């Protein structure tokens with residue numbers, strides 16, 4: 363059993379219509395006047411996914427194979443440096459070889475293409491991740507297209523995007539995959555529900571919309587030009603917030619009982635908690651209103667890393683000899 367909440371069946375049919383009927387009594391809930399809000403513990407679920415990879419890494423070792431992930435960071439963006447350090451550390455803990463390449467911001471597109479080409483040919487490297495965003499003088503599209511699709515553990519290469527869009531995913535992008543696992547873990551029913559995705563990035567918004575569609579949700583994608591965002595979000599049974607704006611989605615914009623997955627990781631700009639992390643939604647305001655919600659930190663973030671490790675192990679399994 364995972365640490366945070368117990369595994370259970372479908373999300374109650376009452377979603378959005380009052381108090382859920384089948385909430386387990388051993389999970390983590392916040393109860394206010396109208397609604398018990400289930401807090402989905404992404405850190406605990408991520409730990410359990412990472413622990414489960416151990417057996418697969420051991421099986422690969424039996425074939426003389428060790429999964430390897432190359433992570434490339436260009437420039438000195440502090441947030442990216444933290445993400446890359448966390449990814450490398452997680453690899454080591456999981457028995458995955460980590461090859462970190464930290465390049466100066468002045469690196470040319472050609473130099474980066476050359477490094478990607480070298481990693482494509484290196485049999486010890488099963489996954490290649492180029493941390494985004496890249497400096498403006500480098501085309502992220504050109505770099506992503508240069509990564510061998512079978513090593514593209516981010517799932518960003520057009521071939522992998524096409525496979526995902528047609529329901530034949532090879533590598534599901536890590537954050538969207540994490541969102542879907544969190545929803546499944548919380549027992550949220552998706553078929554026939556209205557899911558509203560706020561944000562249309564290639565990294566999160568678009569792929570998570572495809573995955574929700576595959577689970578038979580009715581999906582709306584909102585973005586910065588959507589008029590009356592609140593009116594759209596209020597229709598949602600499931601809200602996936604991926605805008606990168608601190609607490610942009612207020613409690614009044616969310617239907618009572620909705621499942622809320624917060625992908626945002628923002629620094630609070632001012633006030634007594636300035637500098638601390640917060641999400642795209644008003645977490646405190648939604649406790650007691652949402653049916654379930656992910657915290658920031660401790661929700662989607664740890665899942666992204668766990669699923670990157672899973673994709674890397676998958677890539678190594680593809681490459682390993684059968685039998």
Ligand code: GUN
Nearest residue numbers: 491492493494495516565
């Ligand atoms: N920057 C923010 N999220 C991601 C991600 O999932 N992959 C890569 N490569 N860069 C990112």
